[in-house]
Amino acid sequence: MLRISTKFPFVIVALSLIAAFVTGLVAYTESSDELQLAAKRQLTALVETRRSNLNTFIKSVTAEINLLASSKITKQAMLDFANGWKELGPAANAYLIQHYITANKRDRKELLADAGDGSLYSSAHRQFHPEFRKILNSFGYYDVFLIDLDGNLLYTVVKEIDFGSNLLLGQWQDTNLAHAFQAAIKTPNQLTLVFEDFENYQPSQGQPAAFLAKPILDDERQALGILAIQLPIERLNKIMQVTAGMGKTGETYIVGPDLLMRSDSRFSKQSTILKTKVDTLSVKNALKNKAGVHIVNDYRGISVLSAYIPLKVLDTNWAVLAEIDEAEVLKPIENMQNFMLIAGIIIGIIIAVLGVIFARQLSIPIKSIALVTQKLANDELSTEIPSMNRKDEIGDLARAVQTFKDRAQTSVEMEQALEIKEAQLQEVLNTMSEGFLLISTDLNVEVFNSKVEQLLELPDGFLTPGTPIKEIMEFQAERGDYGVGEVDELVKARLNDRSKNFIEEGLNGRVLEFYRHFTPKGVLIVFNDITEQRQASDDLNQKIDELEMFNKMAVGRELKMIELKSAINELLEEKGDEARYEEIDTL
Numbered sequence: 001m002l003r004i005s006t007k008f009p010f011v012i013v014a015l016s017l018i019a020a021f022v023t024g025l026v027a028y029t030e031s032s033d034e035l036q037l038a039a040k041r042q043l044t045a046l047v048e049t050r051r052s053n054l055n056t057f058i059k060s061v062t063a064e065i066n067l068l069a070s071s072k073i074t075k076q077a078m079l080d081f082a083n084g085w086k087e088l089g090p091a092a093n094a095y096l097i098q099h100y101i102t103a104n105k106r107d108r109k110e111l112l113a114d115a116g117d118g119s120l121y122s123s124a125h126r127q128f129h130p131e132f133r134k135i136l137n138s139f140g141y142y143d144v145f146l147i148d149l150d151g152n153l154l155y156t157v158v159k160e161i162d163f164g165s166n167l168l169l170g171q172w173q174d175t176n177l178a179h180a181f182q183a184a185i186k187t188p189n190q191l192t193l194v195f196e197d198f199e200n201y202q203p204s205q206g207q208p209a210a211f212l213a214k215p216i217l218d219d220e221r222q223a224l225g226i227l228a229i230q231l232p233i234e235r236l237n238k239i240m241q242v243t244a245g246m247g248k249t250g251e252t253y254i255v256g257p258d259l260l261m262r263s264d265s266r267f268s269k270q271s272t273i274l275k276t277k278v279d280t281l282s283v284k285n286a287l288k289n290k291a292g293v294h295i296v297n298d299y300r301g302i303s304v305l306s307a308y309i310p311l312k313v314l315d316t317n318w319a320v321l322a323e324i325d326e327a328e329v330l331k332p333i334e335n336m337q338n339f340m341l342i343a344g345i346i347i348g349i350i351i352a353v354l355g356v357i358f359a360r361q362l363s364i365p366i367k368s369i370a371l372v373t374q375k376l377a378n379d380e381l382s383t384e385i386p387s388m389n390r391k392d393e394i395g396d397l398a399r400a401v402q403t404f405k406d407r408a409q410t411s412v413e414m415e416q417a418l419e420i421k422e423a424q425l426q427e428v429l430n431t432m433s434e435g436f437l438l439i440s441t442d443l444n445v446e447v448f449n450s451k452v453e454q455l456l457e458l459p460d461g462f463l464t465p466g467t468p469i470k471e472i473m474e475f476q477a478e479r480g481d482y483g484v485g486e487v488d489e490l491v492k493a494r495l496n497d498r499s500k501n502f503i504e505e506g507l508n509g510r511v512l513e514f515y516r517h518f519t520p521k522g523v524l525i526v527f528n529d530i531t532e533q534r535q536a537s538d539d540l541n542q543k544i545d546e547l548e549m550f551n552k553m554a555v556g557r558e559l560k561m562i563e564l565k566s567a568i569n570e571l572l573e574e575k576g577d578e579a580r581y582e583e584i585d586t587l
Contacts, residue, residue: 084121
């Protein structure tokens with residue numbers, strides 16, 4: 001065993017180190033929580049900024065198409081292109097494809113302003129095409145379309161293979177451009193504005209495309225046709241792929257109601273629009289018009305901190321997400337942890353050295369009473385305490401040891417008396433025919449007798465002082481004593497039952513009668529086996545029922561009735577009651 005001169009320094013150093021450790025742990029926990037909260041706030045701010053920028057973009061595009069559809073240039077172009085189309089007759093589609101696509105040798109078909117065929121259409125094209133090209137380049141659209149009321153695609157800036165087709169009857173009638181036109185033509189008024197979400201658009205080489213469509217009205221508010229624009233993916237990506245504040249692994253992107261991306265991932269060299277599926281809780285919540293931030297596995301299967309927020313594009317719901325790898329979020333926390341560990345080791349060494357020096361200076365004066373305290377610890381209470389007359393702290397210590405000695409002697413005497421009384425009490429309890437159980441306010445067993453395990457049919461040694469009453473109930477519920485049902489629900493119902501008296505019948509037919517007394521300090525439960533009493537009562541009731549039955553039967557059953565009366569009288573006498581029927585000697 002170590003001497004006090006060794007233990008004392010050890011204790012002081014250990015307590016100092018524990019204090020330093022606890023302080024460091026609290027500081028680390030608080031700092032860690034603060035860093036994680038800061039990361040969540042930053043990510044939430046980023047996703048809200050992205051949504052704000054997207055809303056600005058959407059408002060800008062809708063304002064642009066509203067302005068463009070109401071401009072005189074667009075209205076006149078719609079009229080002139082329609083006249084040119086009519087002049088070309090039924091072969092207008094093939095004629096325009098031949099002159100503006102097939103015979104157009106330019107790499108970019110939109111560079112041709114006039115096919116040079118002298119037609120009314122080409123005259124209109126020469127006049128308006130430069131204006132629409134300028135609009136397309138200024139606003140960054142992918143393409144601009146003019147469609148007449150019959151669904152003929154009269155004009156397109158880029159001149160892809162949908163040029164000149166009919167969106168009601170032609171090859172592209174099931175595309176999202178055709179759907180945008182068909183929706184816009186149903187209610188052609190000043191407020192009509194249709195958005196068709198991204199789909200793979202075959203005329204654009206199968207690339208993702210989304211469209212806005214707006215009716216073109218004349219001065220009398222009559223529809224002349226439909227103006228449509230193909231939204232630019234680049235403008236969406238420019239908004240969503242801003243890397244400021246995203247770290248190495250952060251990104252923001254858009255997901256549509258089909259759980260497919262509507263913007264490209266900054267980490268993919270290939271386009272992810274309509275290709276990458278993001279089936280995460282964040283996306284589902286955002287599509288349900290919820291916003292929040294939590295840890296999820298992203299579309300790559302990597303754990304990320306994900307902030308999500310809903311975005312409404314006219315009648316279409318999108319989810320806007322900002323995510324960053326959890327590992328990157330935790331990196332500053334890990335760095336702080338390493339720093340605090342190193343600092344803690346250095347501080348611990350300093351504390352240990354100072355503690356040893358200080359503790360040894362304190363331990364030397366108390367060596368004089370070390371032997372005495374050791375003897376007292378070994379219950380040698382007759383030992384004399386030295387240094388009782390000293391006026392310093394050592395004297396205080398010696399007098400405290402003397403007080404300890406005096407109290408120890410008193411305590412020993414009281415414990416011995418208490419043990420005798422407890423043994424006597426337990427002996428009395430064990431002689432009881434009833435089960436005796438005292439439950440404390442914290443629902444643990446305090447006192448019980450041997451009859452408890454026998455009556456409750458508990459395994460030997462199952463019940464000890466301090467056993468939670470819940471464990472006993474769970475054991476009985478699992479055994480089936482409480483009937484059919486979930487164990488937790490059965491136990492909960494039993495714990496909440498405040499009945500003072502009740503009878504309980506076990507699976508083996510044993511019947512127990514319980515009496516409970518509730519006090520502020522706990523519950524006293526006394527219970528007894530009344531199986532034989534219950535059986536005797538049941539037998540008595542059965543015999544009485546049989547007698548009553550036979551009383552109603554035909555004459556000639558007297559002998560049976562006499563036998564039943566005799567049996568009933570015998571059962572009553574066994575029970576301690578007086579005979580009910582007078583026995584008649586039939587002889």
